[in-house]
Amino acid sequence: MVSPLSPAEAIARSSPQPPPDLNSPQPTLSARGLTKRYGRKIAVNDLDLDLFPSEVYGLIGPNGAGKTTLMEMLVGAETPTLGEILINGEPLRQDQDNPQLQRCIGYLPDDYPLYDDLTVWQYLDYFARLYGVTQRRSRLYDILELVQLTSKRHSRTTELSRGMKQRLGLARTIVHQPSLLVLDEPVSGLDPVARMEFRDIIKALQASAMTILISSHVLSDLADFCSTIGIMELGHLVESAPLDELYQRLSRQQIFIATLGDGAELSEALGRHNAVIAQTQVSAQEICVEFEGDGAAAGALLRSLITAGLPIRQFNHTREDLETIFLKHLDHKQVS
Amino acid sequence: MASKLIENVTEIAADYVGNRNPQLLREWQGRLRWRNLLITLAISMAVQGLLLLQRLAQLPTRTNNEFYPGIEYCLKQVETGCQVGPDNVPRLDWPLVWADVFRDLSFVLVWVLLIGGVYLLAADLSKETRRGTLNFLRMSPQSSRQILLGKLLGVPVLPYLGTGIMLPLHLATGLMATYPLKILLGFYGLLGAIAFCFYAAAMWFALLTPGLQGFQTWLISGISIGLLSGGWSANQSNSSLDWFRLFHPLQLLAYWDVTGWSGRSVWLFSDGAALDGFRDLGWFFWPAGKGGDEYLFLALPNALLLGAWFWRVLERKFQTPAKTSLGKVESYGLTLFLSLLMMGFTVQSWDGYSELWSYPVSMAICAVILMFLLLPPRQAVLDWARYRHQRPQGQRSPLGDLLSHDGSPSVLAVAVNLAIITGVALVGIGFNHHGNLATGIATESLIGWFFAAASLLGCALAMQWVALANLLHGRWVTFGIVLAWVLGLPIVLGMLGLDSYNSPFRLLWLMTTFSYTALHGLGWGDTVGAIAAHLALISGLSFFLSRRLQYLGQSEWQALSASPTRRSLSQL
Numbered sequence: 001m002v003s004p005l006s007p008a009e010a011i012a013r014s015s016p017q018p019p020p021d022l023n024s025p026q027p028t029l030s031a032r033g034l035t036k037r038y039g040r041k042i043a044v045n046d047l048d049l050d051l052f053p054s055e056v057y058g059l060i061g062p063n064g065a066g067k068t069t070l071m072e073m074l075v076g077a078e079t080p081t082l083g084e085i086l087i088n089g090e091p092l093r094q095d096q097d098n099p100q101l102q103r104c105i106g107y108l109p110d111d112y113p114l115y116d117d118l119t120v121w122q123y124l125d126y127f128a129r130l131y132g133v134t135q136r137r138s139r140l141y142d143i144l145e146l147v148q149l150t151s152k153r154h155s156r157t158t159e160l161s162r163g164m165k166q167r168l169g170l171a172r173t174i175v176h177q178p179s180l181l182v183l184d185e186p187v188s189g190l191d192p193v194a195r196m197e198f199r200d201i202i203k204a205l206q207a208s209a210m211t212i213l214i215s216s217h218v219l220s221d222l223a224d225f226c227s228t229i230g231i232m233e234l235g236h237l238v239e240s241a242p243l244d245e246l247y248q249r250l251s252r253q254q255i256f257i258a259t260l261g262d263g264a265e266l267s268e269a270l271g272r273h274n275a276v277i278a279q280t281q282v283s284a285q286e287i288c289v290e291f292e293g294d295g296a297a298a299g300a301l302l303r304s305l306i307t308a309g310l311p312i313r314q315f316n317h318t319r320e321d322l323e324t325i326f327l328k329h330l331d332h333k334q335v336s
Numbered sequence: 337m338a339s340k341l342i343e344n345v346t347e348i349a350a351d352y353v354g355n356r357n358p359q360l361l362r363e364w365q366g367r368l369r370w371r372n373l374l375i376t377l378a379i380s381m382a383v384q385g386l387l388l389l390q391r392l393a394q395l396p397t398r399t400n401n402e403f404y405p406g407i408e409y410c411l412k413q414v415e416t417g418c419q420v421g422p423d424n425v426p427r428l429d430w431p432l433v434w435a436d437v438f439r440d441l442s443f444v445l446v447w448v449l450l451i452g453g454v455y456l457l458a459a460d461l462s463k464e465t466r467r468g469t470l471n472f473l474r475m476s477p478q479s480s481r482q483i484l485l486g487k488l489l490g491v492p493v494l495p496y497l498g499t500g501i502m503l504p505l506h507l508a509t510g511l512m513a514t515y516p517l518k519i520l521l522g523f524y525g526l527l528g529a530i531a532f533c534f535y536a537a538a539m540w541f542a543l544l545t546p547g548l549q550g551f552q553t554w555l556i557s558g559i560s561i562g563l564l565s566g567g568w569s570a571n572q573s574n575s576s577l578d579w580f581r582l583f584h585p586l587q588l589l590a591y592w593d594v595t596g597w598s599g600r601s602v603w604l605f606s607d608g609a610a611l612d613g614f615r616d617l618g619w620f621f622w623p624a625g626k627g628g629d630e631y632l633f634l635a636l637p638n639a640l641l642l643g644a645w646f647w648r649v650l651e652r653k654f655q656t657p658a659k660t661s662l663g664k665v666e667s668y669g670l671t672l673f674l675s676l677l678m679m680g681f682t683v684q685s686w687d688g689y690s691e692l693w694s695y696p697v698s699m700a701i702c703a704v705i706l707m708f709l710l711l712p713p714r715q716a717v718l719d720w721a722r723y724r725h726q727r728p729q730g731q732r733s734p735l736g737d738l739l740s741h742d743g744s745p746s747v748l749a750v751a752v753n754l755a756i757i758t759g760v761a762l763v764g765i766g767f768n769h770h771g772n773l774a775t776g777i778a779t780e781s782l783i784g785w786f787f788a789a790a791s792l793l794g795c796a797l798a799m800q801w802v803a804l805a806n807l808l809h810g811r812w813v814t815f816g817i818v819l820a821w822v823l824g825l826p827i828v829l830g831m832l833g834l835d836s837y838n839s840p841f842r843l844l845w846l847m848t849t850f851s852y853t854a855l856h857g858l859g860w861g862d863t864v865g866a867i868a869a870h871l872a873l874i875s876g877l878s879f880f881l882s883r884r885l886q887y888l889g890q891s892e893w894q895a896l897s898a899s900p901t902r903r904s905l906s907q908l
Binding site for chain 2: 037038040075076077079081082099100102103105107109111113115117118122125126127129130131132
């Protein structure tokens with residue numbers, strides 16, 4: 001009898017990775033000059049990408065931008081027309097058997113069919129054997145616990161709901177403890193509850209030092225757990241930066257400040273701050289400012305206002321989310 | 337208690353199998369369910385029972401007036417029917433009875449194993465290709481060989497079980513029918529080798545034709561049925577067609593003829609009795625049809641070598657689906673193998689025009705099939721044209737590329753294959769130096785083949801040229817071009833009533849793959865004219881093809897250069 005584990009415990013037991021090392025000199029995945037053409041159409045064009053251990057990289061872009069083609073090339077399911085892919089420093093080639101390298105990769109595509117004639121347990125056991133997983137039994141229980149399918153282990157895969165199937169697909173993808181996990185639109189078509197469950201699992205995996213590349217159209221989810229964001233457009237990676245940097249560079253920030261005292265005094269105090277770009281008087285005691293700087297800078301601004309003796313009643317710091325940044329980018333493309 | 341024991345034993349066995357070949361375990365887990373097992377067992381036992389009863393029902397029985405009709409299995413025939421012994425019981429030829437039961441069972445074994453297995457394997461692989469699940473197997477650390485072996489042993493597991501249950505009765509009836517153990521074991525070995533060849537071919541075919549959306553299962557099953565039927569019923573002809581007879585394991589059983597009092601077996605082999613003409617089967621003047629050993633000596637390596645070759649190209653296609661159906665280097669070996677086989681049969685009676693058709697026609701068909709299998713996808717050729725200059729210095733020999741690279745145009749490879757066929761034709765003529773082939777006929781046959789080969793090379797060039805055009809239904813257009821070139825042109829010439837023996841129409845006929853029809857009384861003028869015309873056609877098409885490749889390589893580079901460059905959002 002195997003005692004049930006919490007997802008965090010399960011993943012901690014299953015984690016083969018050392019603690020996250022964002023400064024690791026060797027990327028888990030490195031792509032150079034990656035190009036894929038279908039006839040005259042260039043799906044991916046001269047793309048460079050580095051993913052470091054424990055990095056969660058969110059890939060966004062409009063339909064047809066080349067995200068799926070890129071992912072397929074990165075896992076070896078598609079041959080690049082040109083370019084090189086290195087997994088843990090070793091070149092990945094589709095026409096060569098390289099078991100060591102293939103063990104490092106887990107891939108969950110957008111539309112993932114399951115085998116109808118197997119039960120959940122048989123299905124996972126099959127893939128665990130394919131990948132030569134040791135201590136299979138306990139590993140399968142851990143994984144089933146993580147994806148909350150333990151009670152369904154004897155059910156046929158046809159009997160599962162869409163969300164369960166998606167979780168089973170993810171379980172299959174991580175059963176061999178890959179160091180690189182590539183997820184293509186893993187939450188598409190799921191209801192909000194299933195999406196939330198899926199997001200929790202990804203967060204648990206994130207804690208296990210896996211390098212994750214994930215694409216999704218639900219950008220709020222990506223903003224929740226991605227450390228880096230890449231934006232693809234017409235086969236190019238037009239933007240690739242840590243999420244914080246992206247917000248700082250591209251997201252407009254606003255601070256709503258209300259005082260119990262004099263609005264003019266507040267305005268004067270704000271005018272002395274370099275991070276404040278513009279001010280808009282909302283009412284006699286309320287001002288909205290456009291702000292440039294991170295959370296710490298906003299904190300410093302609040303501190304300085306209080307130190308100056310201003311009776312601050314309300315201080316709300318907001319910024320544009322990832323979706324707005326992306327939509328602004330699309331608008332720009334349409335205009336241009 | 338017992339069920340617990342069974343469960344434990346099953347688990348240990350599954351672990352043992354799964355640790356060695358996970359794919360095999362997966363296939364078994366999907367198929368070996370109690371319901372399937374019971375149905376298989378029931379069908380197998382029912383078939384055995386019915387076949388046994390069918391033969392036993394033909395035994396003579398006592399009637400009211402004490403006649404014994406049903407004389408086939410009597411030891412001796414008398415006026416009243418079956419001869420009876422002192423105990424008034426008909427004297428029966430039991431070995432003949434068992435021989436016929438044995439042959440019935442053998443027939444079922446062959447058809448169920450070969451056709452059932454081919455159908456199941458092709459259906460399984462085409463289904464996995466359609467659903468996209470094969471990609472996950474490719475991406476696993478298991479080798480292609482392990483996965484395909486698991487499929488081979490696991491997918492047809494129910495036909496294996498069904499026929500396996502028949503084996504004890506099959507072996508027992510064979511021995512009671514006085515069949516030598518050597519022939520029985522030879523039969524099993526040959527059946528296994530032919531099944532391996534058929535299965536590998538079926539899996540390869542299923543991977544080659546994903547666009548047929550599952551129809552390939554029926555197609556390959558139909559082809560297998562045709563091959564088995566042809567191998568059984570075709571008469572020996574000292575031509576390439578004799579090759580098909582090597583694909584039917586039942587042929588081996590006919591070498592031990594249990595025929596009874598009438599000299600004829602109730603179970604009909606081929607043309608009703610013994611092997612007749614088939615015993616004259618020869619291969620390069622070696623008496624391949626003389627006895628069971630000789631037949632086995634030719635049929636077993638044929639099936640094993642062909643099976644091994646199919647397996648090799650299957651692994652290649654499975655590993656990298658984007659590759660051509662057949663590698664250029666692999667095609668040379670296959671052509672040599674098939675050419676030697678065909679020539680070996682043909683050379684036996686190569687004594688005049690009537691036999692001239694066999695080798696060149698069969699090899700021309702082979703060459704046309706090779707053209708399709710070697711034809712690289714348009715994208716692969718464009719990539720090769722565009723990027724071959726970027727490869728390291730030692731890896732960019734144009735000749736080496738044209739002979740072996742997957743993405744290069746297939747024309748030179750087709751030319752090499754045609755040269756191999758021509759070389760083997762020369763060997764065949766050399767073999768017949770002391771035979772009955774007149775020098776004039778040998779020369780004419782060679783000239784005929786040269787022209788046909790030149791026409792096929794022209795066809796390959798045209799095919800490659802069309803394949804490079806960005807057409808909507810490129811594959812079908814290519815197919816149409818080949819069909820028109822190889823068959824359409826001679827048909828049109830024939831329908832127009834243009835006589836192949838008269839100049840200037842003879843020249844037109846010499847440009848077709850049916851150049852043999854214009855050989856009789858061929859003069860120097862027509863020969864030189866035809867050679868010049870072929871050279872002009874091949875040179876012209878080669879020139880246009882290389883120009884097109886150059887242009888496409890450059891224009892693709894320009895397209896790539898002109899594509900949007902990197903932009904950063906920070907520039908917004």
